[in-house]
Amino acid sequence: KNEVEQSPQNLTAQEGEFITINCSYSVGISALHWLQQHPGGGIVSLFMLSSGKKKHGRLIATINIQEKHSSLHITASHPRDSAVYICAVVQGGSQGNLIFGKGTKLSVKP
Amino acid sequence: GAGVSQSPSNKVTEKGKDVELRCDPISGHTALYWYRQRLGQGLEFLIYFQGNSAPDKSGLPSDRFSAERTGESVSTLTIQRTQQEDSAVYLCASSQGNLGGTQYFGPGTRLTVL
Numbered sequence: 001k002n003e004v005e006q007s008p009q010n011l012t013a014q015e016g017e018f019i020t021i022n023c024s025y026s027v028g029i030s031a032l033h034w035l036q037q038h039p040g041g042g043i044v045s046l047f048m049l050s051s052g053k054k055k056h057g058r059l060i061a062t063i064n065i066q067e068k069h070s071s072l073h074i075t076a077s078h079p080r081d082s083a084v085y086i087c088a089v090v091q092g093g094s095q096g097n098l099i100f101g102k103g104t105k106l107s108v109k110p
Numbered sequence: 111g112a113g114v115s116q117s118p119s120n121k122v123t124e125k126g127k128d129v130e131l132r133c134d135p136i137s138g139h140t141a142l143y144w145y146r147q148r149l150g151q152g153l154e155f156l157i158y159f160q161g162n163s164a165p166d167k168s169g170l171p172s173d174r175f176s177a178e179r180t181g182e183s184v185s186t187l188t189i190q191r192t193q194q195e196d197s198a199v200y201l202c203a204s205s206q207g208n209l210g211g212t213q214y215f216g217p218g219t220r221l222t223v224l
Contacts, residue, residue: 031211033212033213035215041199041217041218041220042215042217042218043201043203043215044215045212045213045214045215048211048212086152086153088153096141096143096158096160096205096211096213097143097155097158097166097169098143098145098153098155098213099155100152100153100154101152102151102152103152
């Protein structure tokens with residue numbers, strides 16, 4: 001069993017829909033990252049959080065430490081949001097190296 | 111430049127040859143990470159450098175892989191006697207060194223071993 005599980009693996013949405021991507025992890029963590037990988041391969045850090053909720057534009061990330069679960073929400077989705085979204089955790093006591101989920105491939109249709 | 115840079119962007123090599131991949135982190139970032147992503151798979155941690163401390167090599171898949179970093183600047187990842195299963199995109203990231211701090215990724219080097 002992977003230490004970081006994401007769901008769904010693939011997601012197709014219509015432009016304007018509200019999107020949720022889930023991440024569950026099985027290890028104690030000091031932080032959780034949400035990353036975005038564009039079709040060309042470039043990776044961008046969206047959020048780094050260790051508790052509560054963060055918002056940036058149309059993106060919202062939440063984490064529940066007790067339940068070992070995080071969600072990434074996209075409001076009013078747009079075709080340019082199409083990418084692979086990756087959840088990654090920093091295991092407690094580690095040096096900061098990330099343990100990655102397998103990613104969720106999102107496709108937003110116009 | 112403001113971001114993490116990597117070179118080359120693409121490398122094709124023959125099985126058994128050695129390759130060297132380079133990463134230039136963001137200036138002032140003390141932490142540097144190497145990851146790889148094999149085709150259709152998730153990202154894997156390889157090695158971590160923090161300042162002048164001994165690197166965390168726990169993710170290196172075999173002794174054919176090694177990496178060096180000069181102070182808090184450039185890092186090179188060397189793969190000796192490459193194998194076909196080494197084909198992957200090798201990504202470098204840097205951060206300001208706070209544990210769990212935001213990591214900034216380079217564009218990656220796509221390595222193909224024939």
